[in-house]
Amino acid sequence: MNTSATPPIQPFSISFGADNATLEPQGQVLTRRMSDLEGLFADGDAWARAVADGDPVVYTVVSSPVPEVPRELPQSITTIYPGETGGEFWMTKGHQHPDPQGEIYLGLDGHGGLLLFDGERAEWLEMRPGTIGYIPPSWAHRSINVGDEPYRFLAVYPGSAGHDYGWVVAHGMGLRARRASAPRTGNGDTTHVDLVPFGAPTGEPRTGKPRTGKP
Numbered sequence: 441m442n443t444s445a446t447p448p449i450q451p452f453s454i455s456f457g458a459d460n461a462t463l464e465p466q467g468q469v470l471t472r473r474m475s476d477l478e479g480l481f482a483d484g485d486a487w488a489r490a491v492a493d494g495d496p497v498v499y500t501v502v503s504s505p506v507p508e509v510p511r512e513l514p515q516s517i518t519t520i521y522p523g524e525t526g527g528e529f530w531m532t533k534g535h536q537h538p539d540p541q542g543e544i545y546l547g548l549d550g551h552g553g554l555l556l557f558d559g560e561r562a563e564w565l566e567m568r569p570g571t572i573g574y575i576p577p578s579w580a581h582r583s584i585n586v587g588d589e590p591y592r593f594l595a596v597y598p599g600s601a602g603h604d605y606g607w608v609v610a611h612g613m614g615l616r617a618r619r620a621s622a623p624r625t626g627n628g629d630t631t632h633v634d635l636v637p638f639g640a641p642t643g644e645p646r647t648g649k650p651r652t653g654k655p
């Protein structure tokens with residue numbers, strides 16, 4: 441099965457192939473290349489160079505056959521490949537749910553961050569294999585790979601929530617995740633990541649520890 445099922449859906453189980461993130465049965469597969477992320481990286485010139493230089497795949501989303509319709513509970517596995525554009529770690533487009541409903545992520549592989557923004561406050565959740573990240577209603581969300589390996593997570597979300605990408609274009613995401621120019625000392629494992637205000641110039645000195653709060 442490579443398309444969404446039609447309700448009423450009978451009870452069924454899904455086999456997850458951990459090596460290559462396949463699902464069986466499997467629904468739609470989405471591939472986002474660099475060209476699909478226009479206007480989202482702070483450094484637009486670096487983005488344009490990456491598009492011209494092979495337009496790499498930034499992330500893929502493999503869905504189960506459960507469709508995005510009211511009362512159903514779709515699931516998907518997202519794999520974000522490691523990379524940086526203008527010093528900014530590779531990430532998903534990010535979206536808001538037009539119908540404000542919650543969502544959960546489960547970290548499967550690699551090292552990521554879940555950036556949440558409600559229009560005023562930004563929060564950063566460290567995502568590791570086994571971490572469950574909760575996205576409350578009305579918080580826009582973007583996932584970011586801050587590691588050197590593919591970062592992979594399971595998403596489970598209400599089928600009627602929807603995806604509003606324009607909200608993120610209009611409001612931003614509060615913070616950006618960049619590689620620290622000089623890794624800090626400390627016990628945490630994000631000493632190589634700087635979370636900077638969303639509108640910070642791309643050349644701004646990158647100092648300070650990862651933080652959350654009002655941008």
Ligand SMILES: O=P(O)(O)OC[C@H]1O[C@](O)(CO)[C@@H](O)[C@@H]1O
Pocket residue numbers: 501516517518532533534535543581582595597603
């Ligand atoms: O929709 P975006 O912002 O491209 O991000 C993809 C991720 O978000 C979801 O659409 C769910 O929120 C997943 O299917 C996937 O994990």
